[in-house]
Amino acid sequence: MKIKEIRIGLVHIPLKKPFITALRRVEVAEDIIVQILSDSGESGFGNAPPTYKITGDGHGSVAGAIQDILTPALIGRDIDDLEDIWHVLDTSMQGNTSAKAAVDIAVYDLFGKQYGIPLYRLFGGRTSSLTSDLTISLNKPEEMMQDAIEAVHRGYTALKIKVGEDILLDKKRVRAVREAVGPNITLRLDANQAWKPKEAVRIIREWEDAGMDIELVEQPVRADDFDGLKFVTDHVMTDIMADEAAYTVRDVWRLLSMRACDMINIKLMKAGGLHNALDMAAMAKAAGVSCMAGCMLESKVGITAAASLMAGKRCMQLADLDAADLLAADPVRGGVSYNHSKLILPEAPGLGITGVEGVCCLEK
Structure with a gap:
């Protein structure tokens, strides 16, 4: 199973109540959704909530990191080559941990689907x-x-x-x-x-x-x-x-x-x-x-x-x-x-x- 395409989008989800901490206040969760499509037709899903106050990552930085850096480096790679994929995520750029996490989660999702096993x-x-x-x-x-x-x-x-x-x-x-x-x-x-x-x-x-x-x-x-x-x-x-x-x-x-x-x-x-x-x-x-x-x-x-x-x-x-x-x-x-x-x-x-x-x- 090889990585054929990586898509990203945004979903807006209102909260039941405002979420308030010593760092921030949030009323609507904005979650970046990553979908990795394989050549077998199967899809893996990941996500990245922009959290400026903690990770420093925003919509633009997550999207740019995935589109400009991670996607070109991962297209065509086999899902079985996990160690190489992790090496790409860890060494392709500094920081951008939310973008890396979203892709990582989607890859693991695909890996589990390929072998028919729940991740847990x-x-x-x-x-x-x-x-x-x-x-x-x-x-x-x-x-x-x-x-x-x-x-x-x-x-x-x-x-x-x-x-x-x-x-x-x-x-x-x-x-x-x-x-x-x-x-x-x-x-x-x-x-x-x-x-x-x-x-x-x-x-x-x-x-x-x-x-x-x-x-x-x-x-x-x-x-x-x-x-x-x-x-x-x-x-x-x-x-x-x-x-x-x-x-x-x-x-x-x-x-x-x-x-x-x-x-x-x-x-x-x-x-x-x-x-x-x-x-x-x-x-x-x-x-x-x-x-x-x-x-x-x-x-x-x-x-x-x-x-x-x-x-x-x-x-x-x-x-x-x-x-x-x-x-x-x-x-x-x-x-x-x-x-x-x-x-x-x-x-x-x-x-x-x-x-x-x-x-x-x-x-x-």
């Missing part, structure tokens, strides 16, 4: 179902409390609370949510790089002393402050997770060698696709560090790919794959099945995706 089984087949947390956007404490209550009523047992805008408000937000949902709901906090190291230690210790029972705090300091992240990790009892700091395979190696964090959040759009994410997971496993399968605001294409990785690998212990449940519509035919917090992996080959509706042309 190809990656290890540990489980066919997952449980995800749900993100509670950054808002006033009373609004976050209400959102948390609604999430619990829908069956979520773990919530990721966005913090980082204002420390005093953060304290009120966390306390309001904890008091509203009770002691049996798992709370994870995501500061999105908002604090300085000593500031982070102080506020996390206050939550520990107050009995807030926080499972983990994600990326409390700047992404490039590895020493600061280690300082926080070494001075609190709560587990610290690296997210924006864990961007490349080398980043993960450095974090693990420094013991700068307790956990790693692996996101395909940061990693440049599944092949690098697999390397990250292998390193974390060797270091005895658990990982989370995370996502951006993307369609079910990327969610299915990330869920397949987690379902295959034992070191992937936590799921933050709620993006598709945050969307008001689902244009993707096939893929992972959602019942709020529960994700069921498809048994169809590859990603189990047969098409994406509402895709419009995307110009560079």
